[in-house]
Amino acid sequence: MKALVCILLLLETFVFVAQQQVDGGLNENEISQQISSEDERQNPPRTDTLRAEASTDSQQYCNLGIPDIHAALRELTATVTEQKANIRELTTTVTEQKGNIRELTTTVTEQKENIRALETQLREQQTFILDELKKKNDEISNLTLSKVEELRKENREREIAFSAGLMQSGSGHVGPFTTEITLTYRKVLTNIGNAYNPVTGIFTAPLKGAYMFRVTIYGHGGTAATVSIFKNGEQVVVAHDVQAQDRLNSSNGVVLVLDVGDVVYVRLWPKTRIYGISHENLNTFSGFLLFPLREQELCRM
Structure with missing residues (x-):
């Protein structure tokens, strides 16, 4: 039963330390104080006999293979620090991607404007070409009529x-x-x-x-x-x-x-x-x- 209590205490301490590391980090003294506070809260002092038993049990549990809490916390701290670095790197990448997206958006907008300008220019050119073709057709029609009349006159003379x-x-x-x-x-x-x-x-x-x-x-x-x-x-x-x-x-x-x-x-x-x-x-x-x-x-x- 005492072993279960000790394990639960350690798990609660790991969770608290991890939360503190994510929120702003704790130094080893604060961690030790936190562990002591949690230990006193869970095991208020009763008698010297209980302390001796707790010390004996603690020693026994440690001898049974419970990992060093400080090493675990250091490992956890390193993991959190690495995750923070990864998050910063991802944040930087996202920021760069946002910048690229804005740049692409600007480029697309410019291309759309260029396309609209080209469409306008094309319509103007088409209108100009149609007007020129109409003029040429009118000129050809006039020339044809004139030539036909000339040929008729020439044929009449012939x-x-x-x-x-x-x-x-x-x-x-x-x-x-x-x-x-x-x-x-x-x-x-x-x-x-x-x-x-x-x-x-x-x-x-x-x-x-x-x-x-x-x-x-x-x-x-x-x-x-x-x-x-x-x-x-x-x-x-x-x-x-x-x-x-x-x-x-x-x-x-x-x-x-x-x-x-x-x-x-x-x-x-x-x-x-x-x-x-x-x-x-x-x-x-x-x-x-x-x-x-x-x-x-x-x-x-």
Whole structure:
């Protein structure tokens, strides 16, 4: 029973010392005083006999292997001191981590501001690009419309074609004559560009280019029917037919490269004749612009 009391006393003393070390620490004298106070509280003095018994029991308990209280307290003090050092180290680490967290928070805030600034800049750039694209599209549209109108005008200028019949009205023979004559095809069927003159029978080229011309003739047997297409006074092609009797006809065509002002016309040969009927247009002279030519293309030809 006394051994149990002694053990409880020692445990209570260990707990108290540990609490004091955590709260502020005790020196060895204070610890000894505390132990003495606790001993007196638990074992008030009664008689000399009891003291002697307690001393004898204490000696016996110590001899039984109860550890030295001072060594235990020193070990406990060292442990508490080590724990305090660890706590201070952890506190320092936590403080550093808090500083790092604040620094990271500041960095994140700055990055957010940078991102917002970049988003604003991007929106401004997008708006600028869209405005520029709209301007370019408007310019292209205007240029396209202008170019289309220019091409239309140019095409209108390049729309050159004519076709004419020999007889304006009635019917009858033309020829024979003793010399060549220029035929005047008075019944104008088509005259786009007004390059053909029905009074003179002459086509005058308004543009440099390649032109297609064609002539058809009709006559009666017994007298030849012969005509030629001329360019600037030079014979180019001939349409000819001759028979003893019955009808006769012929045709011919040519592609000519003309400069501005060049003339093309049809001439009837001497001693030949052709026969025309106004509503049938048996004798015709036609021509049209195939395509215009630039100056260098014309020179190569």
